[in-house]
Amino acid sequence: MNDVFDRSPCLADLLPGPLLEQVCGHMAALLEADTALLDPAGRVVWGTPAANAERSPLVLELEPIGHLAAPVAGSRLQAAAALLRDILLARHRLLMASRLHVESIAADYADLLEQHAALQASEARYKELSAELEQRVAAQVKLLDERQRQLYQAENLASLGRLAAGVAHEINNPIGFVRSNLSSFAIYLQKFAALKERLNDAAAAWQALEIDYLLKDGADLVTESIGGIDRVARIVGDLKGFSNVDRAEEEVVDLNENLRQVVSVLQGQLPAGVSIDAEYGQLPRLLCLPGHLNQVFVNIVRNGVQAIGDSNRPGVITIRTQAVDGGIEVSVGDSGVGMTPEQRERAFDPFFTTRDVGKGTGLGLTVARDIVQAHGGRLAIDSRFGFGTTVTLFLPA
Amino acid sequence: MPELDGARLTFKLVYYGPARSGKTTNLMRLHDLVAPQLKGELMTLDTQGDRTLFFDLLPMGFVAPSGLLIKFRVFTVPGQVAHDGTRKAVLSRADGIVFVADSQVTEETNNAESFRNLAENCSRVGLDFDRLPVVVQFNKRDLSPILAEQEVRQRWAGVSWPLTFATALSGAGVAETFALLLRALYRQFDPELQLSDRHGLDEAAFVAGILP
Ligand SMILES: Nc1nc2c(ncn2[C@@H]2O[C@H](COP(=O)(O)OP(=O)(O)OP(=O)(O)O)[C@@H](O)[C@H]2O)c(=O)[nH]1
Ligand SMILES: [Mg+2]
Numbered sequence: 001m002n003d004v005f006d007r008s009p010c011l012a013d014l015l016p017g018p019l020l021e022q023v024c025g026h027m028a029a030l031l032e033a034d035t036a037l038l039d040p041a042g043r044v045v046w047g048t049p050a051a052n053a054e055r056s057p058l059v060l061e062l063e064p065i066g067h068l069a070a071p072v073a074g075s076r077l078q079a080a081a082a083l084l085r086d087i088l089l090a091r092h093r094l095l096m097a098s099r100l101h102v103e104s105i106a107a108d109y110a111d112l113l114e115q116h117a118a119l120q121a122s123e124a125r126y127k128e129l130s131a132e133l134e135q136r137v138a139a140q141v142k143l144l145d146e147r148q149r150q151l152y153q154a155e156n157l158a159s160l161g162r163l164a165a166g167v168a169h170e171i172n173n174p175i176g177f178v179r180s181n182l183s184s185f186a187i188y189l190q191k192f193a194a195l196k197e198r199l200n201d202a203a204a205a206w207q208a209l210e211i212d213y214l215l216k217d218g219a220d221l222v223t224e225s226i227g228g229i230d231r232v233a234r235i236v237g238d239l240k241g242f243s244n245v246d247r248a249e250e251e252v253v254d255l256n257e258n259l260r261q262v263v264s265v266l267q268g269q270l271p272a273g274v275s276i277d278a279e280y281g282q283l284p285r286l287l288c289l290p291g292h293l294n295q296v297f298v299n300i301v302r303n304g305v306q307a308i309g310d311s312n313r314p315g316v317i318t319i320r321t322q323a324v325d326g327g328i329e330v331s332v333g334d335s336g337v338g339m340t341p342e343q344r345e346r347a348f349d350p351f352f353t354t355r356d357v358g359k360g361t362g363l364g365l366t367v368a369r370d371i372v373q374a375h376g377g378r379l380a381i382d383s384r385f386g387f388g389t390t391v392t393l394f395l396p397a
Numbered sequence: 398m399p400e401l402d403g404a405r406l407t408f409k410l411v412y413y414g415p416a417r418s419g420k421t422t423n424l425m426r427l428h429d430l431v432a433p434q435l436k437g438e439l440m441t442l443d444t445q446g447d448r449t450l451f452f453d454l455l456p457m458g459f460v461a462p463s464g465l466l467i468k469f470r471v472f473t474v475p476g477q478v479a480h481d482g483t484r485k486a487v488l489s490r491a492d493g494i495v496f497v498a499d500s501q502v503t504e505e506t507n508n509a510e511s512f513r514n515l516a517e518n519c520s521r522v523g524l525d526f527d528r529l530p531v532v533v534q535f536n537k538r539d540l541s542p543i544l545a546e547q548e549v550r551q552r553w554a555g556v557s558w559p560l561t562f563a564t565a566l567s568g569a570g571v572a573e574t575f576a577l578l579l580r581a582l583y584r585q586f587d588p589e590l591q592l593s594d595r596h597g598l599d600e601a602a603f604v605a606g607i608l609p
Pocket of ligand 2: 420421447448449474475476
C-alpha cells in the first residue's frame with residue numbers, strides 16, 4: 001500500500017489519464033487561455049505552456065506536487081490553482097481512504113484466516129484429546145472391572161475354601177466310621193476263617209469265637225456304613241449345585257430344593273449358637289440360573305451367620321419361601337447385630353463392609369443384588385440396629 | 398524505515414492508543430502549534446462524532462542545511478476495538494509511535510489492552526516493537542481520579558520508553574511529547590541516514606526544525 005497511502009501524493013496517482021484530460025480541459029476552458037500542468041521539476045504533464053505563462057504551485061501536503069501555468073492575471077490563476085488543488089485534495093482523500101479500506105479488509109481477512117487456522121488447530125487438538133480421553137476412560141473402566149472381578153474371585157475362592165472346609169468336615173466323619181467299621185469287619189472275617197479250622201468242634205468254636213455277636217454286629221456295621229456312604233453321596237449331590245456356576249445354564253427348578261441344598265451344605269459349618277430355621281412354602285417352578293441363585297443364598301445366609309456372630313449372642317437364621325403375586329418371595333432373616341441407617345444406606349456399595357478390613361470384601365450383597373436383578377427380580381433389606389436384618393428377594397416366575 | 402526519495406526523507410509516525418484517549422486532539426493541537434510554513438493541512442478522514450473511523454493525517458516538515466526536505470507524515474489510528482484492521486493498515490511501515498494513554502484510573506484496562514494490541518499488531522505488520530522509537534503519553538491530566546505522576550513513573554519504572562504527561566485539550570505537553578518522539582527517531586536513524594554527517598543535523602536541530 002505504500003504506493004498511495006505511504007507515499008506523498010503525486011500528479012500521476014491523483015490524475016490518471018482520462019481524469020487528467022477532463023480536469024485540465026475544464027481548467028483551460030475556464031481560463032480561456034493556453035493552459036498547462038507541470039510536474040514539480042517543470043516538465044509538462046498536460047497542455048502546451050505559453051511563453052508568457054504565469055505559474056502557480058499546487059501544494060497538498062508541504063511541497064508542491066506540480067504547477068498550473070497559463071498566461072492570465074495572477075489572481076485569476078491563483079483562484080484556478082486553488083480550485084484544482086481542492087479537486088486534487090478530494091482525489092487524495094478518496095484514494096487514501098479506499099486504499100486503506102482495501103488494506104484493512106485484507107488485514108481483517110488475514111485475521112479471519114488466522115483465527116480460522118487457530119480454530120481448526122484447536123478443534124484438531126480437541127478431537128485428539130477427546131479420543132485420548134475416551135481411551136483412557138475405557139482403560140480405567142477395564143482396569144476397575146478387572147479389579148472388581150479379581151476381588152470378586154478372591155471372595156469366591158475364599159468362600160469356596162470355607163465351603164470346602166465344611167464339606168471336608170462333613171465327609172470326614174462318615175468316612176471315619178465307615179473305615180473303622182470296615183476294619184472291624186475285616187477282623188470278623190478272620191474269625192469266620194478260624195471257625196472253618198474248628199468245624200469238628202463247631203458248637204464250642206461258635207461259642208468261643210462269639211459268632212452270634214459277629215453276625216449281629218457285622219450286619220449293624222454294614223447298615224451303618226451304607227448310611228454313612230449315603231450321607232457322603234448326598235453331600236456330594238448337594239455340592240453339585242455349586243459346581244456349575246461358571247458354565248451357567250438356565251434350568252427350571254424348585255427353588256426350595258436349592259435352598260435345602262444350601263442349608264444342608266452350610267449346616268455343617270454353623271458356629272456354635274447359630275441355628276437355621278427353614279420353612280418352605282409351595283412354590284411354582286422357576287426358570288433360572290440355579291448355580292447363581294445358590295451363590296446368592298449362600299452369601300445372604302453367611303452374612304446372617306456373621307451378623308449373629310458379631311452380636312455375641314446365640315441366634316437363629318430364619319428362611320421362609322412363599323409364592324406371591326407374580327413370583328416367588330424368599331426371605332432370610334437373622335437375629336444378629338443389624339445395621340445402622342448409614343450402614344443400611346451403603347449396604348450395596350461394592351466395597352463397603354461393616355466388618356474389619358480383610359474379613360470381607362463387601363462384594364457379597366452387591367453381587368447378590370446384581371444376580372437377582374439379572375433375573376428380573378428385586379432385593380430389599382430391612383434392618384434394625386441391635387435386632388437383626390432381613391433380606392427379602394422377589395423373583396418373577 | 399524512513400523513505401528516502403530524491404531530496405525528500407519521509408518519516409511515518411503514528412499516534413496509537415485506546416478509543417477517545419486524545420490522539421486526534423494531540424494532532425489538532427500540534428497543528429495549531431507548528432509554524433504555517435512547516436505544515437500542511439490536517440486531513441481528518443470520516444469521523445463519527447469525534448471518533449476516528451479511518452485516520453487523521455498531519456504532514457509537517459523542514460529543510461535540512463543540506464537541502465534535504467525532512468518530512469513527517471503523522472497519522473492517528475482509530476482507537477475503537479472494532480477497527481483493528483484499519484489500525485493495522487495505518488500502523489504498517491511506521492517509523493515511530495506515540496502511545497496516548499488515558500490517565501483516568503477507570504481506563505487502565507483499556508490502556509493495557511491497547512498497548513498489548515500495539516505490540517501484537519507491530520509483529521503482525523512486521524515491525525520490531527523492541528527497536529521501534531516509542532513515546533508513552535499519559536493524557537487528560539486535568540481529569541480525576543488519576544494516578545499521581547510519581548506513581549505512574551514508579552509503575553513504569555524499568556521500561557525503556559520515555560513517559561510524558563499531557564492535557565491535549567489545552568495543548569499542555571503536546572509539543573513535549575512530539576519532541577521526545579523526534580529525539581528517539583533521531584537516535585534510532587541517525588547512524589543509518591547520516592543526518593549529522595551528511596545533512597548537517599544534530600539532535601537539537603532535528604527537533605528544532607519543527608518545534609523551535
Ligand atoms: N478533559 C480532557 N478531555 C480530553 C483531553 N484530550 C482529549 N479530550 C477529549 O476526549 C475526547 C476524545 O478525544 P479524541 O482526540 O477524539 O480521541 P481519539 O483518541 O482520537 O479517539 P478515537 O478517534 O475514537 O480513537 C474528546 O471529546 C476530547 O475533547 C484532555 O486532555 N482532557
Ligand atoms: Mg481520533
